Amino acid sequence: MKVIAFTSRKGGSGKSTLAAHLSVFADAPDAPAVLIDCDPQGSLALWHELRQAETPVLVKCEARQLGETVEAARADGVKWVLIDTPPHNTADIAAAMRVADLAVIPFRPAVFDIAAVAATLEMARTLGKPVLPVINSAPPRRGVHPSHVVTEAREALFAMNATPWAGQVTTRAAYAHALASGQAVGEFEPGSAAAAEMIELWQETRRALGLKEGKRR
Numbered sequence: 423m424k425v426i427a428f429t430s431r432k433g434g435s436g437k438s439t440l441a442a443h444l445s446v447f448a449d450a451p452d453a454p455a456v457l458i459d460c461d462p463q464g465s466l467a468l469w470h471e472l473r474q475a476e477t478p479v480l481v482k483c484e485a486r487q488l489g490e491t492v493e494a495a496r497a498d499g500v501k502w503v504l505i506d507t508p509p510h511n512t513a514d515i516a517a518a519m520r521v522a523d524l525a526v527i528p529f530r531p532a533v534f535d536i537a538a539v540a541a542t543l544e545m546a547r548t549l550g551k552p553v554l555p556v557i558n559s560a561p562p563r564r565g566v567h568p569s570h571v572v573t574e575a576r577e578a579l580f581a582m583n584a585t586p587w588a589g590q591v592t593t594r595a596a597y598a599h600a601l602a603s604g605q606a607v608g609e610f611e612p613g614s615a616a617a618a619e620m621i622e623l624w625q626e627t628r629r630a631l632g633l634k635e636g637k638r639r
Contacts, residue, residue, distance in 0.1 A: 428504065560572050
């Protein structure tokens with residue numbers, strides 16, 4: 423079983439959005455993925471209520487219950503667990519990292535978000551957990567080149583001895599529309615630029631976990 427924690431000390435970084443989208447890739451008819459919502463805001467729970475499909479399975483729990491919740495999923499033969507965490511709460515973020523195989527750290531290419539990444543990275547290093555920083559809510563590319571702020575954000579991560587994902591999640595209305603319908607963008611707009619971004623992020627997540635590329639669906 424693989425466990426991914428979506429973590430950031432900054433609110434509005436995109437943790438719930440990425441968790442929802444990647445859970446659809448992780449989900450399979452014979453092996454439903456499990457989403458754990460530890461954020462009191464309940465964004466994932468709302469998305470799940472709007473979703474017509476019964477899977478991924480959603481579980482709400484407090485951070486102190488994460489260990490037993492993850493072990494129960496393992497005992498049930500679950501293959502993928504994805505955990506959404508609250509911002510600001512250091513103890514809850516640490517609890518999610520402890521049970522995770524990988525911490526995905528979304529951040530916007532802005533100064534306050536980058537500062538928050540530094541604190542999250544330090545926590546992951548203290549706990550000995552691998553990380554995948556992901557630039558989210560990025561301005562559109564100019565041709566094949568990322569915008570200047572994205573390049574600067576990536577350089578800032580390199581200066582922290584961290585390697586961010588080479589791609590980006592661009593600010594697109596498709597993400598909001600998909601979530602509002604209880605879907606992922608690959609379900610809402612198959613073949614779209616947003617769907618392609620999420621496919622690439624899923625493949626990079628698998629690589630970060632030492633897995634081969636999965637199906638592009």
